Amino acid sequence: xxxxxxxxxxxxxxxxxxxxxxxxxxxxxxxxxxxxxxxxxxxxxxxxxxxxxxxxxxxxxxxxxxxxxxxxxxxxxxxxxxxxxxxxxxxxxxxxxxxxxxxxxxxxxxxxxxxxxxxxxxxxxxxxxxxxxxxxxxxxxxxxxxxxxxxxxxxxxxxxxxxxxxxxxxxxxxxxxxxxxxxxxxxxxxxxxxxxxxxxxxxxxxxxxxxxxx
Amino acid sequence: xxxxxxxxxxxxxxxxxxxxxxxxxxxxxxxxxxxxxxxxxxxxxxxxxxxxxxxxxxxxxxxxxxxxxxxxxxxxxxxxxxxxxxxxxxxxxxxxxxxxxxxxxxxxxxxxxxxxxxxxxxxxxxxxxxxxxxxxxxxxxxxxxxxxxxxxxxxxxxxxxxxxxxxxxxxxxxxxxxxxxxxxxxxxxxxxxxxxxxxxxxxxxxxxxxxxxx
DNA sequence: CGTATATTATGACCAATAGTCATATTATAC
DNA sequence: GTATAATATGACTATTGGTCATAATATACG
Numbered sequence: 001x002x003x004x005x006x007x008x009x010x011x012x013x014x015x016x017x018x019x020x021x022x023x024x025x026x027x028x029x030x031x032x033x034x035x036x037x038x039x040x041x042x043x044x045x046x047x048x049x050x051x052x053x054x055x056x057x058x059x060x061x062x063x064x065x066x067x068x069x070x071x072x073x074x075x076x077x078x079x080x081x082x083x084x085x086x087x088x089x090x091x092x093x094x095x096x097x098x099x100x101x102x103x104x105x106x107x108x109x110x111x112x113x114x115x116x117x118x119x120x121x122x123x124x125x126x127x128x129x130x131x132x133x134x135x136x137x138x139x140x141x142x143x144x145x146x147x148x149x150x151x152x153x154x155x156x157x158x159x160x161x162x163x164x165x166x167x168x169x170x171x172x173x174x175x176x177x178x179x180x181x182x183x184x185x186x187x188x189x190x191x192x193x194x195x196x197x198x199x200x201x202x203x204x205x206x207x208x209x210x211x212x213x214x
Numbered sequence: 215x216x217x218x219x220x221x222x223x224x225x226x227x228x229x230x231x232x233x234x235x236x237x238x239x240x241x242x243x244x245x246x247x248x249x250x251x252x253x254x255x256x257x258x259x260x261x262x263x264x265x266x267x268x269x270x271x272x273x274x275x276x277x278x279x280x281x282x283x284x285x286x287x288x289x290x291x292x293x294x295x296x297x298x299x300x301x302x303x304x305x306x307x308x309x310x311x312x313x314x315x316x317x318x319x320x321x322x323x324x325x326x327x328x329x330x331x332x333x334x335x336x337x338x339x340x341x342x343x344x345x346x347x348x349x350x351x352x353x354x355x356x357x358x359x360x361x362x363x364x365x366x367x368x369x370x371x372x373x374x375x376x377x378x379x380x381x382x383x384x385x386x387x388x389x390x391x392x393x394x395x396x397x398x399x400x401x402x403x404x405x406x407x408x409x410x411x412x413x414x415x416x417x418x419x420x421x422x423x424x425x426x427x428x
Numbered sequence: 429c430g431t432a433t434a435t436t437a438t439g440a441c442c443a444a445t446a447g448t449c450a451t452a453t454t455a456t457a458c
Numbered sequence: 459g460t461a462t463a464a465t466a467t468g469a470c471t472a473t474t475g476g477t478c479a480t481a482a483t484a485t486a487c488g
Contacts (some may be wrong), residue, residue, distance in 0.1 A: 003485075007484095007485095014465095035473085035474060035475080036474080036475065036476080037474080047475090047476085048476095048477080048478085051475095051476065051477080054484095055476095056475080056476080057475070057476090
């Protein structure tokens with residue numbers, strides 16, 4: 001009889017409900033200011049029940065981050081599929097990241113908050129993996145410089161892009177004040193530099209006169 | 215009479231003692247696991263007194279981070295002074311950062327922990343500033359590409375380098391396991407890419423045959 | 429149906445601790 | 459030597475993450 005399966009489904013569903021409740025409040029009040037009691041209340045459960053599904057507040061945060069990573073991963077795959085050459089795919093992934101960071105700020109913040117935890121294993125959904133694929137394709141189809149190491153470069157791209165975006169995020173106002181530069185310009189500039197770093201066909205010979213377009 | 219000044223000195227000294235105590239325990243047990251009582255005890259003061267000098271635990275953390283930033287800033291200035299061309303200066307600053315991250319791991323971690331807080335104003339010691347100077351010099355002396363925007367590039371460099379180092383830091387083991395790459399290699403590879411991005415004299419014409427050296 | 433068992437839910441409770449405040453101590457001024 | 463100001467204290471409060479004995483509910487099964 002399928003009683004066991006039904007129960008499991010119900011359990012999963014409830015677990016998910018709790019994550020949704022947690023997410024709602026984390027996003028509204030911030031992680032620190034959210035109490036387990038808050039979450040229980042929104043999930044219409046008691047505090048103790050929350051701990052039946054999660055070991056700690058931190059784990060609850062992890063579950064929310066996971067949702068964010070899945071969204072991001074989905075966007076990356078879409079970007080990957082929607083572009084032709086390897087270079088285009090790589091650029092599209094970068095653009096998707098920028099969109100994620102803009103359109104899913106709450107998830108992005110949650111993700112950043114997670115960037116402390118040591119990582120034991122590269123997860124199946126790790127964004128670096130799809131970047132590696134894109135770069136490899138680019139090397140094959142000649143759109144990406146032949147001499148780069150796709151794995152190392154993917155690791156770099158992921159790290160440095162996150163760094164640029166994070167830095168931009170937290171210092172945006174300060175940068176605008178101090179240097180009179182619009183924050184979006186920085187991101188654009190970054191994308192240009194990355195393209196220059198990866199593209200096979202850098203004309204670059206003299207002063208770089210005609211390479212502004214991108 | 216200089217009583218007031220002496221008192222101020224004493225106050226400053228005591229404040230500093232508290233920061234030193236806090237640092238000691240933060241580094242030993244981690245920020246979360248440190249209690250104000252711990253700090254008070256090491257500083258040989260009572261809890262209440264701590265709050266006479268600092269508003270919150272978070273502020274105490276900020277004071278420790280400040281010390282780290284000063285060390286880093288000192289290393290940057292040394293690197294800057296010790297190199298000739300603008301490009302060399304920039305590279306030396308990068309190398310100094312890598313050394314800081316290796317040799318002052320506790321401060322580095324504290325710094326990362328701080329990377330959440332929004333930044334209101336670019337501080338006098340902000341590492342980006344010296345990077346801007348180095349790049350400007352490089353553009354003048356011809357060692358750095360003429361077409362880069364020193365301010366934007368400095369902002370990028372700071373952000374992306376922090377990102378690469380942070381990513382490397384937390385995923386080192388995972389990366390080694392998954393891709394069999396030594397973490398230091400990643401950093402080296404990164405430095406190469408940065409040099410390529412900044413240097414004026416990229417031969418790069420065809421496939422990049424003879425550019426491995428660096 | 430009715431009883432035994434297993435699963436899930438509850439909320440009072442505990443321990444830890446950031447931050448407060450009335451009180452006490454000490455230094456300064458005059 | 460007394461009034462005043464600065465500094466220090468630690469008992470106390472409020473909050474909250476996490477636990478656990480108890481209760482409610484669902485399932486199994488004769």
